[in-house]
Amino acid sequence: SLTEKLEATFKKLRGLGTLTEDNIKEALKEIRRALLEADVNYKVTKDFIQDVQAEAVGAETIRSVEPGQLIVKIVHEKMIKLLGEKTAEIQISERPPSIIMICGLQGSGKTTLTAKLGLLYKKKKQKVLLVAADPYRPAAVKQLQTLGKQIDVEVFEMGQSDPVTICKGAISKARKEFVDLIIFDTAGRLHIDEELMNELSDIKKMANPREILLVADAMTGQDAVNVAREFHEKLNVTGVVLSKMDGDARGGAALSIRGVTGCPLKLVGIGEKLTDLEPFHPDRMASRILG
Amino acid sequence: VGMAAKVDDNLLDEIEEILIQGDVGVSASMKIIENLKKKVAHDNIKDAEQVITELKTEISLIIQSDRDPGQLNEVGPTVWLIMGVNGTGKTTSVGKLAKYFSDSGKKTMVAACDTFRAAAVEQLSIWAERSGVEFIKAKDGTDPASVAFDAVSAAKARGIDILLVDTAGRLHTKSHLMEELGKIKRVISKVVPVENIKPKLVLDGTTGQNALSQVKIFTDAVEGCDGLIVTKLDGTAKGGVVIAIAEEMSVPIDFIGLGEQIDDLKPFDPQSYVDALFE
Numbered sequence: 001s002l003t004e005k006l007e008a009t010f011k012k013l014r015g016l017g018t019l020t021e022d023n024i025k026e027a028l029k030e031i032r033r034a035l036l037e038a039d040v041n042y043k044v045t046k047d048f049i050q051d052v053q054a055e056a057v058g059a060e061t062i063r064s065v066e067p068g069q070l071i072v073k074i075v076h077e078k079m080i081k082l083l084g085e086k087t088a089e090i091q092i093s094e095r096p097p098s099i100i101m102i103c104g105l106q107g108s109g110k111t112t113l114t115a116k117l118g119l120l121y122k123k124k125k126q127k128v129l130l131v132a133a134d135p136y137r138p139a140a141v142k143q144l145q146t147l148g149k150q151i152d153v154e155v156f157e158m159g160q161s162d163p164v165t166i167c168k169g170a171i172s173k174a175r176k177e178f179v180d181l182i183i184f185d186t187a188g189r190l191h192i193d194e195e196l197m198n199e200l201s202d203i204k205k206m207a208n209p210r211e212i213l214l215v216a217d218a219m220t221g222q223d224a225v226n227v228a229r230e231f232h233e234k235l236n237v238t239g240v241v242l243s244k245m246d247g248d249a250r251g252g253a254a255l256s257i258r259g260v261t262g263c264p265l266k267l268v269g270i271g272e273k274l275t276d277l278e279p280f281h282p283d284r285m286a287s288r289i290l291g
Numbered sequence: 292v293g294m295a296a297k298v299d300d301n302l303l304d305e306i307e308e309i310l311i312q313g314d315v316g317v318s319a320s321m322k323i324i325e326n327l328k329k330k331v332a333h334d335n336i337k338d339a340e341q342v343i344t345e346l347k348t349e350i351s352l353i354i355q356s357d358r359d360p361g362q363l364n365e366v367g368p369t370v371w372l373i374m375g376v377n378g379t380g381k382t383t384s385v386g387k388l389a390k391y392f393s394d395s396g397k398k399t400m401v402a403a404c405d406t407f408r409a410a411a412v413e414q415l416s417i418w419a420e421r422s423g424v425e426f427i428k429a430k431d432g433t434d435p436a437s438v439a440f441d442a443v444s445a446a447k448a449r450g451i452d453i454l455l456v457d458t459a460g461r462l463h464t465k466s467h468l469m470e471e472l473g474k475i476k477r478v479i480s481k482v483v484p485v486e487n488i489k490p491k492l493v494l495d496g497t498t499g500q501n502a503l504s505q506v507k508i509f510t511d512a513v514e515g516c517d518g519l520i521v522t523k524l525d526g527t528a529k530g531g532v533v534i535a536i537a538e539e540m541s542v543p544i545d546f547i548g549l550g551e552q553i554d555d556l557k558p559f560d561p562q563s564y565v566d567a568l569f570e
């Protein structure tokens with residue numbers, strides 16, 4: 001782990017007065033390497049290391065804290081701060097129906113999250129409508145319908161119609177039936193696919209969702225920044241959900257995404273079951289990234 | 292790439308940045324750069340363009356594999372066991388491969404051994420229709436190994452050349468699911484010789500360093516991964532972790548996925564891959 005590696009680096013400098021640029025160089029190299037191996041983006045890492053250096057150089061090592069511990073403390077605190085300090089909640093509109101739109105790359109976990117949220121809010125006594133707005137992927141509608149049945153939450157579908165029409169149809173049904181929460185499941189798409197990205201902004205313009213959640217796979221590498229930046233620029237994403245955190249990926253994409261978009265991380269997927277959903281905890285994520 | 296003109300540390304830093312941002316990873320990048328430095332010193336290379344050419348050559352040699360990805364066993368059926376973590380593109384790749392093999396005149400069958408994920412069987416049946424190949428399925432919840440057994444037996448009986456077995460996505464950290472894969476392979480080996488069974492790992496091209504542990508653990512679970520299929524290289528991700536994988540383990544890359552249509556699958560070509568990495 002990073003702390004062990006840093007301890008080894010700092011053994012050489014026991015009993016030091018102040019941290020200088022020279023004597024922390026080795027430690028900063030270790031930290032940089034740990035972040036890059038955790039898939040934190042190259043540039044985000046560079047900026048992070050510069051911040052740590054600026055704070056560490058000249059810091060007095062007080063009697064009770066070894067230099068290695070001081071650096072770890074600075075790194076940990078800075079990371080938690082960058083990840084957002086505290087848990088961010090999903091926002092629901094005062095006047096129903098509130099709308100959540102789910103988007104992201106192919107295979108990231110959108111349809112599964114749609115059903116997980118359906119269950120979460122059903123348990124909070126909300127009347128929920130899930131919307132199958134992915135007319136492209138084979139059996140995508142059937143997948144959401146199957147999941148909806150498992151949790152006894154209604155799924156609105158219009159087969160292979162265009163997504164804006166489907167979402168519009170869902171809103172008018174929701175108004176008639178006093179639905180509290182509508183969740184749009186959309187098709188996976190590449191952030192460079194202009195036509196499909198425009199489709200999402202068309203849905204946004206028509207429906208004005210209260211939340212636009214970007215689902216990102218925790219295993220994503222350096223490309224996370226390109227994806228998040230494009231989705232955010234196009235849609236003004238309100239929150240990010242990191243899926244598949246039940247694996248052993250360190251999840252550096254979280255730091256990258258938050259670093260380049262400022263969007264709050266709100267939830268994490270921790271499994272395939274529809275109850276496998278947790279709030280995002282910045283401190284736990286920081287420890288996971290640092291290994 | 293708009294790189295530095297001189298052969299100096301600046302150029303090497305830029306190369307490191309490209310490799311790291313391409314998901315090659317720290318240790319594989321450092322190895323590549325160390326070898327490059329030796330080459331530059333040994334051959335006294337002064338021209339930056341030439342350094343890049345050497346670099347590309349070095350990487351191509353790492354990821355090279357001279358076998359034909361579509362090679363089947365003399366006596367059929369050859370069985371491709373398609374596995375991987377969740378959402379990498381396994382079912383879609385099975386659909387694309389079915390068309391690829393049937394277009395090349397091979398009698399092809401697909402088996403729906405993902406009996407767990409919602410609508411997984413329906414999804415594969417649509418792909419089987421699109422590619423016009425035989426399709427074996429069972430009710431949701433059926434033991435995947437028994438579906439595989441039935442499929443291989445049918446494939447043998449019908450003189451099938453290639454059977455593509457779709458399996459459920461599973462994280463390599465879930466040991467009971469990894470054991471299930473081993474069981475599927477063992478059951479198949481009761482019907483066809485083990486050398487006919489080709490486990491293929493589907494990796495998502497946007498995955499970072501985690502792909503290394505995926506390859507290691509899936510390879511252990513089925514006692515030898517025959518090849519990789521790397522999907523979603525039609526985005527901006529470079530999939531450079533395959534270079535780190537090639538450095539550490541000798542698992543060749545067979546095919547790459549370049550989109551969601553049935554023809555968006557190509558045999559892996561190292562040269563064009565390396566060119567794309569440095570674009």
Ligand SMILES: Nc1nc2c(ncn2[C@@H]2O[C@H](COP(=O)(O)OP(=O)(O)OP(=O)(O)O)[C@@H](O)[C@H]2O)c(=O)[nH]1
Nearest residue numbers: 106107108109110111112188244269270271377378
């Ligand atoms: N282990 C694990 N698997 C997950 C998680 N979330 C989703 N999955 C799985 O990931 C795969 C893809 O999930 P989907 O919900 O179909 O993903 P999607 O984003 O809707 O995919 P497309 O619609 O094809 O773009 C499925 O096998 C899910 O069961 C999670 O938190 N952990």
Ligand SMILES: Nc1nc2c(ncn2[C@@H]2O[C@H](COP(=O)(O)OP(=O)(O)OP(=O)(O)O)[C@@H](O)[C@H]2O)c(=O)[nH]1
Nearest residue numbers: 106107377378379380381382383460523548549550
């Ligand atoms: N852009 C792009 N999308 C792809 C590619 N291959 C697959 N996909 C998409 O990725 C998503 C997931 O594909 P699936 O084939 O369902 O993945 P899977 O591995 O079978 O998923 P699970 O069975 O849930 O683990 C779908 O939306 C596919 O259309 C590719 O090469 N490029």
Ligand SMILES: [Mg+2]
Nearest residue numbers: 110111134140
């Ligand atoms: Mg989906």
Ligand SMILES: [Mg+2]
Nearest residue numbers: 381382405411
């Ligand atoms: Mg599948």
